[in-house]
Amino acid sequence: MTKTNLKNSSRYIAVTILEKIEKNHSFSNLLLSEAVNNHQLSDKDRGLLTELVYGVIQNKLLLDYQLEPFIKQPKKVENWVKQLLRLSLYQMTQLDKVPTHASVNEAVRIAKARGHKGISGFVNGVLRSIDRQGVRSPEDITDPVTYLSIKHSYPKWIIELLIEEVGKEETEKIAQSLSKRAKVSLRVNTTMKAMDDVIEQLGQEGFKVRKSEIAKDGLICENGLPVQSDLFEKGIITVQDESSMLVAEAMQIEGTDKILDACAAPGGKTTHMATYLNESEGAIVAVDLHENKLGKIHENAERLGVSGLIETQVLDARKITEVFASQTFDKILVDAPCSGLGLMRRKPDIRYQKSIEDVFSLQKVQLDILNNVAPLLKKGGRLLYSTCTITLKENNEVIETFLRDNTDFKVEPVFTHKGVVQLSKEGYVNLYPHYFDTDGFFIASLIKQK
Structure with a gap:
């Protein structure tokens, strides 16, 4: 892979986005939209980019907890290198479809392209050590607030507040639920077209949809986002939770x-x-x-x-x-x-x-x-x-x-x-x-x- 091609890869772009989010407090959804518009990515690569960015953010505290024993001087690690290590560890531990050797090799290539030989050697060493030794489990943490904070990657103040308001059991259910992928939900303007007719048309266009369990005008789309449908262009459907x-x-x-x-x-x-x-x-x-x-x-x-x-x-x-x-x-x-x-x-x-x-x-x-x-x-x-x-x-x-x-x-x-x-x-x-x-x-x- 050439340096130009590498810079247009999902992993390279993901590192750049994660760096901006942490440095500038930018919003991930806006940066992802911008990246998709600026890079010619296939549907597969676009899906991987989204998975990597959201996956790293949703698991950041857990990833840092797992990385910590392998990094002797964390304050000296540059922001982009930290993002690259998080992203690589996320792939190694939570994305079964990506072989470990592929994650490590890609990380080393990105490190060489963005940094120097010393950084690529450091990245290679950390990831190879993790591959050999494995990562520690948050199950070893005895303090309940710290445990939930690390396991589900929420700052302690959120965990403490939710435990105070709804109890530990409900807090864990909330934390687990918010780590799931969001559904695609659509609102149907039934003054323009009947719900059943909309469902039929979306089905003919290849979309699998079902009625919302809670909202009268709601549909759940289980395979994609039908914004190219003429139903969207005519204002019959719109995206809304x-x-x-x-x-x-x-x-x-x-x-x-x-x-x-x-x-x-x-x-x-x-x-x-x-x-x-x-x-x-x-x-x-x-x-x-x-x-x-x-x-x-x-x-x-x-x-x-x-x-x-x-x-x-x-x-x-x-x-x-x-x-x-x-x-x-x-x-x-x-x-x-x-x-x-x-x-x-x-x-x-x-x-x-x-x-x-x-x-x-x-x-x-x-x-x-x-x-x-x-x-x-x-x-x-x-x-x-x-x-x-x-x-x-x-x-x-x-x-x-x-x-x-x-x-x-x-x-x-x-x-x-x-x-x-x-x-x-x-x-x-x-x-x-x-x-x-x-x-x-x-x-x-x-x-x-x-």
């Missing part, structure tokens, strides 16, 4: 409703809600703090055929009373900024980029938004609060604090069409990822009393 589809269901929208979507970008829930509205009577005001993100809402709304129902505004939801009068809206959605820990299956790097301090600072933002949008809701109207995180601090505790300070609101049990998702004793949706292999999600429904 099943958990977030429950939001529009829970809003219980009437055709003439005027709705505020207070933290709207990128617009998946906005466009879903719009499908429930009458073209000439209903309306959604979608606001977001970031103007560039509102462009994504326009783009999605155009493709999905609902742009006439959605008005966008660049606005901080915490200052929304300066723009709208009290009791303007029939329904309000606050899909609040959050730690995003429920998305770690799709965005595994989140776990290393957040801290417990972020959770507490986000609590304040979430409450500020709720308190500021509350006056804009008509009496008898519904305020829905949702997040894509799994911490009670950002979910249940935020709602409890809001209700304590806003006695004109009361909780109602969250409505879902299929009724499969079990509600908490308070009537909330605390959807942990291992329940249905979805993103982790939270929904609370509040009514403003008359």
